Amino acid sequence: DTGVSQDPRHKITKRGQNVTFRCDPISEHNRLYWYRQTLGQGPEFLTYFQNEAQLEKSRLLSDRFSAERPKGSFSTLEIQRTEQGDSAMYLCASRPGQGPNTEAFFGQGTRLTVV
Amino acid sequence: GNSVTQMEGPVTLSEEAFLTINCTYTATGYPSLFWYVQYPGEGLQLLLKATKADDKGSNKGFEATYRKETTSFHLEKGSVQVSDSAVYFCALEEVLSGSARQLTFGSGTQLTVLP
Numbered sequence: 568d569t570g571v572s573q574d575p576r577h578k579i580t581k582r583g584q585n586v587t588f589r590c591d592p593i594s595e596h597n598r599l600y601w602y603r604q605t606l607g608q609g610p611e612f613l614t615y616f617q618n619e620a621q622l623e624k625s626r627l628l629s630d631r632f633s634a635e636r637p638k639g640s641f642s643t644l645e646i647q648r649t650e651q652g653d654s655a656m657y658l659c660a661s662r663p664g665q666g667p668n669t670e671a672f673f674g675q676g677t678r679l680t681v682v
Numbered sequence: 683g684n685s686v687t688q689m690e691g692p693v694t695l696s697e698e699a700f701l702t703i704n705c706t707y708t709a710t711g712y713p714s715l716f717w718y719v720q721y722p723g724e725g726l727q728l729l730l731k732a733t734k735a736d737d738k739g740s741n742k743g744f745e746a747t748y749r750k751e752t753t754s755f756h757l758e759k760g761s762v763q764v765s766d767s768a769v770y771f772c773a774l775e776e777v778l779s780g781s782a783r784q785l786t787f788g789s790g791t792q793l794t795v796l797p
Contacts (some may be wrong), residue, residue, distance in 0.1 A: 607790070670731075673727070
């Protein structure tokens with residue numbers, strides 16, 4: 568399977584713990600996005616990488632959220648000191664090239680439950 | 683800021699019925715518009731897109747026309763099938779800065795088609 572892969576698929580954590588999610592994009596895609604999706608809502612943009620550069624991070628939900636893409640391949644999203652409101656599906660997407668209108672390919676997401 | 687508004691669901695239809703899912707947007711300029719579909723247990727997939735006014739996107743029997751006068755991009759299908767049961771998301775492409783772009787989604791519309 569050469570699609571976007573996310574790991575883990577499900578994560579249950581206690582409030583206050585840190586969690587880290589991984590995304591492996593399609594190999595030739597230089598653009599990578601993280602989104603959050605809560606129940607009954609559409610995906611909400613969090614952050615964007617072009618290769619290893621994080622070009623947009625102002626929409627990360629708080630300073631507890633951070634993301635990296637150290638070698639321009641896989642990416643990680645970390646949430647520190649999790650809160651119950653962080654419970655959601657976290658989606659990763661990748662796109663090729665630099666221009667507009669290219670298709671974004673989404674992973675199946677990581678579902679986070681904070682108890 | 684940019685936003686997308688979709689008709690609220692859920693929508694339940696009988697097989698072979700006509701489908702319309704309304705989508706309107708608010709944006710600066712004329713963004714590209716998309717419909718994504720999410721089948722149960724799967725990631726978001728691009729269904730169709732339109733990149734400029736009066737363009738019609740089509741795929742798998744679904745169509746949507748970019749109407750700048752009404753800022754709309756309604757999704758239609760003449761005869762739905764049980765296999766079309768899914769959540770449908772309308773989205774626009776937002777320019778972050780330079781060549782950086784990302785998608786802004788509506789809240790999604792759940793479609794159930796009964797045999």
